[in-house]
Amino acid sequence: MHNVRKVTEDLYWIGGNDRRLAKFEAHYPIPDGVSYNSYLLVDDKTVLFDTVDRAIEGQFIENIDFVLGDRKLDYIVVNHMEPDHCATLQVIADKYPEATIIGNAKTFNMIKQFFSFNCDCRCLVVKENDVFETANHSFKFVMAPMVHWPEVMVTFDEKTGMLFSADAFGSFKALNGNVFSDEINFERDWLDEARRYYTNIVGKYGMQVSNLFKKVENFDIKMILPLHGPIWRENISFIIEKYLKWASYEAEEDGVVIAYGSIYGNTANAAEILATKLAEKGMKNIKLYDVSVTHTSYILSDCFKYKNLVFAAATYNGGIFTYMENLLTELKVHNIQNKKIALIENGTWGPMAKKQMMELVKCFKKSEIIEDAVTIKSSMTDEQLNGLDIIADRILE
Numbered sequence: 001m002h003n004v005r006k007v008t009e010d011l012y013w014i015g016g017n018d019r020r021l022a023k024f025e026a027h028y029p030i031p032d033g034v035s036y037n038s039y040l041l042v043d044d045k046t047v048l049f050d051t052v053d054r055a056i057e058g059q060f061i062e063n064i065d066f067v068l069g070d071r072k073l074d075y076i077v078v079n080h081m082e083p084d085h086c087a088t089l090q091v092i093a094d095k096y097p098e099a100t101i102i103g104n105a106k107t108f109n110m111i112k113q114f115f116s117f118n119c120d121c122r123c124l125v126v127k128e129n130d131v132f133e134t135a136n137h138s139f140k141f142v143m144a145p146m147v148h149w150p151e152v153m154v155t156f157d158e159k160t161g162m163l164f165s166a167d168a169f170g171s172f173k174a175l176n177g178n179v180f181s182d183e184i185n186f187e188r189d190w191l192d193e194a195r196r197y198y199t200n201i202v203g204k205y206g207m208q209v210s211n212l213f214k215k216v217e218n219f220d221i222k223m224i225l226p227l228h229g230p231i232w233r234e235n236i237s238f239i240i241e242k243y244l245k246w247a248s249y250e251a252e253e254d255g256v257v258i259a260y261g262s263i264y265g266n267t268a269n270a271a272e273i274l275a276t277k278l279a280e281k282g283m284k285n286i287k288l289y290d291v292s293v294t295h296t297s298y299i300l301s302d303c304f305k306y307k308n309l310v311f312a313a314a315t316y317n318g319g320i321f322t323y324m325e326n327l328l329t330e331l332k333v334h335n336i337q338n339k340k341i342a343l344i345e346n347g348t349w350g351p352m353a354k355k356q357m358m359e360l361v362k363c364f365k366k367s368e369i370i371e372d373a374v375t376i377k378s379s380m381t382d383e384q385l386n387g388l389d390i391i392a393d394r395i396l397e
């Protein structure tokens with residue numbers, strides 16, 4: 001049975017939710033699911049904005065059939081070719097053979113890589129600032145390369161202020177009937193997952209996100225319609241300001257993330273003591289993570305959020321404890337910047353973690369590394385207590 005919501009007089013949300021998928025992109029845990037948004041315009045022409053993941057294909061087709069009624073589908077706009085949005089494109093293209101597909105040159109290259117149907121005879125190739133009109137809408141196409149793939153574009157309706165934003169402004173979490181951000185407590189219930197989505201999926205491409213903002217800064221945006229998570233029609237400046245902050249790699253709040261990789265508890269002990277010392281000296285917002293327990297995506301998200309980062313790791317096979325090495329590598333490839341960083345290592349006979357962690361954190365741009373790293377040889381002693389005090393003071397400077 002169809003399950004749709006009316007967004008405006010002539011636009012419908014026709015997406016759906018997946019609450020069974022364990023890991024988005026086979027990588028990121030999504031305990032609260034994810035939504036795949038798609039929108040269908042019923043004007044003098046009918047226009048579908050993106051398709052959905054294969055997981056909700058059946059629901060999607062029922063939704064399209066319901067909204068179209070006896071109309072045919074005239075156009076399909078493909079803002080993003082990643083399979084969480086386009087896996088059902090061929091099914092829809094085959095079902096509506098008269099529909100023209102709108103995309104840019106890169107879009108069609110990818111369609112040919114993913115699918116076998118002939119799109120050359122039914123494509124409308126658009127470029128920057130091209131406009132496509134229906135009776136009551138004037139859709140301008142704005143290229144947004146690497147937000148999150150190279151072919152990404154966003155579509156702005158100059159008549160209504162609707163911005164179909166592709167992955168931008170998206171979030172993990174399934175929608176629960178309330179598809180608008182003003183129907184939920186976004187800051188309380190969604191912001192952390194929106195940040196985790198942004199930092200992990202798009203975080204590497206802050207410069208490209210900033211470039212997109214420069215292109216649309218003079219647009220009179222009245223509604224943001226992302227491909228995941230809620231639609232924004234009120235308080236739009238809230239999510240735009242969050243995105244501007246995230247894209248700039250500036251910390252959102254003062255505070256510290258202490259991530260530790262500990263095999264028998266001694267490195268964990270040092271991390272816990274440092275947290276206590278920081279708290280006693282006045283530090284608020286201390287986030288302590290065991291890297292072998294918490295998935296990297298949550299820690300990475302908080303590393304974007306807070307200014308100070310401490311990495312404490314045991315030496316393992318002559319290198320960095322595996323989960324810590326993974327975290328630091330993820331932070332490096334996600335372009336983390338503007339941090340104050342301290343290191344703690346442990347090693348019973350040949351501590352090597354600090355040297356190798358240093359090589360990775362040196363790649364964090366515009367960051368300050370506190371040189372006074374603490375080396376533990378098996379378990380904490382008074383000497384290392386003093387070292388933790390020095391680190392705490394340097395963080396609080």
Ligand code: FEO
Nearest residue numbers: 082084148167227
């Ligand atoms: Fe939601 Fe880049 O796909």
